[in-house]
Amino acid sequence: MITAADLAQAVAPAFAELAQPGEARPVLGVELVEATGPVQVEQGDVVLAVGVRSPDDALEIVDKAHDAAALVLRRTWADLDEVRRRCAVRGVPLLAVPDQSPWSPVMAMLRKALEAAHTGRSQEPADNLYSDLFDMADKVSALVGAPVTVEDATSRVLAYSTGQEDVDQARMSTIVARRVPREVRNHFRSVGVFRHLARSDEPLFVPAVDSGARPRYVIPVRAGGEWLGSIWAVVDAPPRTTRAGELRAAVEVIALYLLRLRAHTELHRQTQLDHVRTALREETSDRPEWLGSEPWRVAALLGPEGLGLDARAELWVILARRHGWRQPVVVDLDGLLYAVLDSSTGPGGHDWFTDLVRAESVRSPSVGLRLGSAVETLADLPRSRTEAAELSTIGLEGARHAVASVEDCWPELVLGRALGGMARMPLVSPVAGLTAPGADATLLTTLEAVLDHWGEVGRAARALGVHPNTVRYRLARLAETCPIDLDDAAQRLAVRLEIARARADAAER
Structure with missing residues (x-):
């Protein structure tokens, strides 16, 4: 929609x-x-x-x-x-x-x-817009008497004038890679070119770069006060054109083309995101074009902290694109961010993305990934999404903080579901007295250790750092105050869940 x-x-x-x-x-x-x-x-x-x-x-x-x-x-x-x-x-x-x-x-x-x-294509196809941009690059080149490139606000080359591609190494590399080389961008950034482009409508003359690039005459392309891109002319001195009016008109036309390109791509992306949300929320039978090879996993994206949902989504998309995923399937749904990962080995694949998140979490500890189970049908995508969302609510420590999957964390999921049901319908059990205010906390800790070590007093004592006789003494006190039968498997499980619920309640307080 x-x-x-x-x-x-x-x-x-x-x-x-x-x-x-x-x-x-x-x-x-x-x-x-x-x-x-x-x-x-x-x-x-x-x-x-x-x-x-x-x-x-x-x-x-x-x-x-x-x-x-x-x-x-x-x-x-x-x-x-x-x-x-x-x-x-x-x-x-x-x-x-x-x-x-x-x-x-x-x-x-x-x-x-x-x-x-609505159609995924406009009445004026993007190919036509790019063709028109190349024509305008030739027109501007004739007006300033120099070869030019037309670039967007991220220094991606959209069009260039014909001829003289090898006027210098920077121009040739820019045309071949369709992007300004990093070292050249860094030079322009260091001398304030991009700051000028973002704030001013006036052209700017940029001296030669030590790496071999000749001087540039840079013309900002703006519309409604917004910086859309720029025109770069390779010159030895600021051009003195007698056709300034034609040049201004050409820049305005290029601004219109850049706006049309953005409208063409941005709304197509919004439509795609709506399709992704539908596929994650309900069963669908039509396989969308954005979906890679199965099996698929839905991943919940955590962090960075301190940002709103839209800002976090934008940062995740930028991170994915920076490392090669050209069209990241990242979408917000019900207050969480999700990515749909496929089975490929490259960008967009499960292994590739988990490696990326692990590396990023070293620099930003709040960044994390929670993976639903692998599914092979579109109808199962909502289940994978639900599992990822559920896993994102469970606090994990240590190495599993950055990336965690259903396969690795199924015990925590089972325990979380059980505790969720217990919280909805609280029950007064024999363990309640051990968790009441003023109760001896050592008795609860001892009972927990004995259960976790299969009733072996020696192992429980070593875990608690006390003598085995201390454990036996506490168990005797427990038998007097807490009427439970530790020989009964069902009661042992129930007691362990009650202790886990008490720990969770204490953590929330």
């Missing part, structure tokens, strides 16, 4: 941003309406309200569009407290667009993003 929040995230603030969340309603279409005229709204419509000239007009269109999937207003009206309150009462998600933005490109961008989300 695609919602208004998903659309806003995909198209960026230059076109629209979420001003009031409202209800999570499915988006099916985008319609342009005259605010002061008759309005017919279908469920699933995103309504772009044109002609709003006063707060009363804005409030009236909120009432008319109360069944819409979202209402889109200009920032002036979307920022009014009364409008937001009215939207909240109606449950209508509210999107805000900049006051000076023409409505046509906003509507076109929303429709393209929605088409990409």
